[in-house]
Amino acid sequence: xxxxxxxxxxxxxxxLADNNPITIQVLGICSALAITAELEASIVMSxxxxxxxxxxxxxxxxxxxxxxxxxxxIVQLIVVATLVIIVDLVLKAFAYELSKTLSVFVGLIITNxxxxxxxxAFALANGPWKSFLDGIGNSLGYxxxxxxxxxxxxxLGSGTLLGYQVLGDAIEKTGVxxxxxxxxGFMLLAPMALITxxxxxxxxxxRNTELVED
Amino acid sequence: xxxxxxxFKSIFIDNMVFATFLGMCSYLAVSKKVxxxxxxxxxxxxxxxxxVPLNWLLDTYILQDGALAWLGEEYxxxxxxxxxFIMFIATIATMVQLVEIVVEKFSPALYNSLGIFLPLIAVxxxxxxxxxxxxxxxxxxxxxxxxxxxxxxxxxxxxxxAIAAIREKIRYSNVPPALRGxxxxxxxxxxxxxxxxxxxxxxxxxxxxxxxPEMIIEAINTQEKELANTIKGTK
Numbered sequence: 001x002x003x004x005x006x007x008x009x010x011x012x013x014x015x016l017a018d019n020n021p022i023t024i025q026v027l028g029i030c031s032a033l034a035i036t037a038e039l040e041a042s043i044v045m046s047x048x049x050x051x052x053x054x055x056x057x058x059x060x061x062x063x064x065x066x067x068x069x070x071x072x073x074i075v076q077l078i079v080v081a082t083l084v085i086i087v088d089l090v091l092k093a094f095a096y097e098l099s100k101t102l103s104v105f106v107g108l109i110i111t112n113x114x115x116x117x118x119x120x121a122f123a124l125a126n127g128p129w130k131s132f133l134d135g136i137g138n139s140l141g142y143x144x145x146x147x148x149x150x151x152x153x154x155x156l157g158s159g160t161l162l163g164y165q166v167l168g169d170a171i172e173k174t175g176v177x178x179x180x181x182x183x184x185g186f187m188l189l190a191p192m193a194l195i196t197x198x199x200x201x202x203x204x205x206x207r208n209t210e211l212v213e214d
Numbered sequence: 215x216x217x218x219x220x221x222f223k224s225i226f227i228d229n230m231v232f233a234t235f236l237g238m239c240s241y242l243a244v245s246k247k248v249x250x251x252x253x254x255x256x257x258x259x260x261x262x263x264x265x266v267p268l269n270w271l272l273d274t275y276i277l278q279d280g281a282l283a284w285l286g287e288e289y290x291x292x293x294x295x296x297x298x299f300i301m302f303i304a305t306i307a308t309m310v311q312l313v314e315i316v317v318e319k320f321s322p323a324l325y326n327s328l329g330i331f332l333p334l335i336a337v338x339x340x341x342x343x344x345x346x347x348x349x350x351x352x353x354x355x356x357x358x359x360x361x362x363x364x365x366x367x368x369x370x371x372x373x374x375x376a377i378a379a380i381r382e383k384i385r386y387s388n389v390p391p392a393l394r395g396x397x398x399x400x401x402x403x404x405x406x407x408x409x410x411x412x413x414x415x416x417x418x419x420x421x422x423x424x425x426x427p428e429m430i431i432e433a434i435n436t437q438e439k440e441l442a443n444t445i446k447g448t449k
Binding site for chain 1: 311403
C-alpha cells in the first residue's frame with residue numbers, strides 16, 4: 001500500500017457503501033433509473049461516468065484557485081460538457097447500437113448531479129490526486145447500484161444477462177421455463193426501476209441502522 | 215390541434231419525471247414541503263419556456279446539418295451538431311443567470327420566492343433534457359418548441375406538487391424505519407409512474423398502435439410486443 005495511504009483508501013471505499021452517491025447522497029438518480037433495463041447499458045454508462053468524473057475532478061481541482069466563484073457553475077458545466085462530447089463521439093464511433101439505446105442520457109451526464117455535486121463538495125477544496133481518488137470512488141459507488149439494478153431488471157424482465165439466455169429459452173421452453181417460470185415483463189418498464197432502487201435502500205438501511213432518517 | 219396534442223402529450227404521456235426520470239435529483243431533494251415544491255416547479259416552467267425555444271433557434275440556424283446555409287453557399291455543408299451539448303448547456307447556464315439578475319431588478323417579490331431555486335435549476339436535468347428531446351424529436355416550428363417547453367415544465371410541476379403533498383401526508387403513517395424518507399419516496403414515485411402509464415392510450419384511442427419516433431415509447435412498445443409473443447409462445 002505504498003501508493004495509497006489509509007485516508008486515500010477511505011476516499012475510494014466510503015462511497016461504495018456508507019456514503020453511496022445514489023442511496024445516501026441522493027445524486028445522479030435520473031440516469032441510474034432510465035438506462036438500467038439492460039445490464040450492458042448500465043456497465044457502459046458506469047464507465048462513461050467513471051471517465052467524466054475522474055478526469056473532471058482533476059481538471060477542476062487544478063483550476064480551483066483561478067476560477068472566480070461567481071461564474072464557477074458555468075466553468076464547471078463547460079468542463080463537463082467537453083468531456084461528455086468526447087464520450088459521446090467515442091461511443092458513436094465504436095458502439096453505435098449502444099449509443100442509440102442510451103440516446104439523450106449520454107448528454108445528460110452533463111447535468112448528472114453526481115458530477116456537479118462532487119465538483120462543488122470536493123474538487124474545489126482539495127488537491128488533484130485526492131480529487132481523482134474521490135472521483136473514482138464515487139463513480140464506483142454509482143456503478144455498484146447501476147449494476148445491481150441492471151442485473152435484476154434484465155434477469156427477471158427478459159431472462160437474459162448481457163444478452164445471453166441464462167434461464168433457458170422462453171419460447172422453446174427449456175431451462176427453468178420448462179417448470180412453468182415466466183418472464184416478468186413489468187420489470188423492463190420504467191416504474192420498476194424506481195421500486196428496485198427503493199428496495200435496495202430498504203435493504204441497505206436495515207443492515208446499517210445509523211443511516212435511517214427520522 | 216397539433217398544439218393541443220403536443221401540450222397534453224408532454225404533460226401526461228411523456229411526463230418528465232414519470233416517463234423519462236428527468237430532474238429526479240431536485241424532485242427528491244426539494245419535495246419535503248408543498249410551498250417550496252411550488253416555488254421550484256414555477257421556476258422550472260419559467261426557465262423551460264425560455265430555454266427550449268432559444269435552443270430551438272440555435273439548433274435550426276447554427277447547429278444542424280446545413281443550418282448555416284443562410285450565411286452563404288460555402289457554409290451549407292457544415293454540420294456542427296456535435297457541439298450541441300456544450301451550446302445548449304451554455305445557453306441554459308447564461309439564461310439562468312440572466313433571469314436571476316432581471317427578476318431581482320424588476321420584481322423583488324418574485325425573486326424572494328423563486329430566487330433561491332434559480333441556481334439549482336442550471337443543473338436540473340429536466341431543463342437540458344427538454345432541449346435534447348426537442349432536438350431528437352425534431353420539433354418543427356418555434357411555436358411548437360415554445361409549447362413543448364411550457365408543457366414539459368407543467369408536467370414536472372404537477373409531479374413535484376403531487377409528491378410533496380403525499381410526503382406531507384405520509385409523515386403521519388407508520389412506515390418501516392428503514393424505508394422512511396428516501397426509500398418510501400422512491401416506491402411511491404414508482405407507483406405514481408404506473409398510474410401515469412395509463413395515460414399512454416389517451417391520444418391514440420386505445421388499442422390502435424401509434425407510430426412515434428421517441429426511443430423510449432418505442433422501446434416500451436417493443437417490450438410489450440415481446441411480452442405478448444412470449445405469452446403466445448407459452449399457450
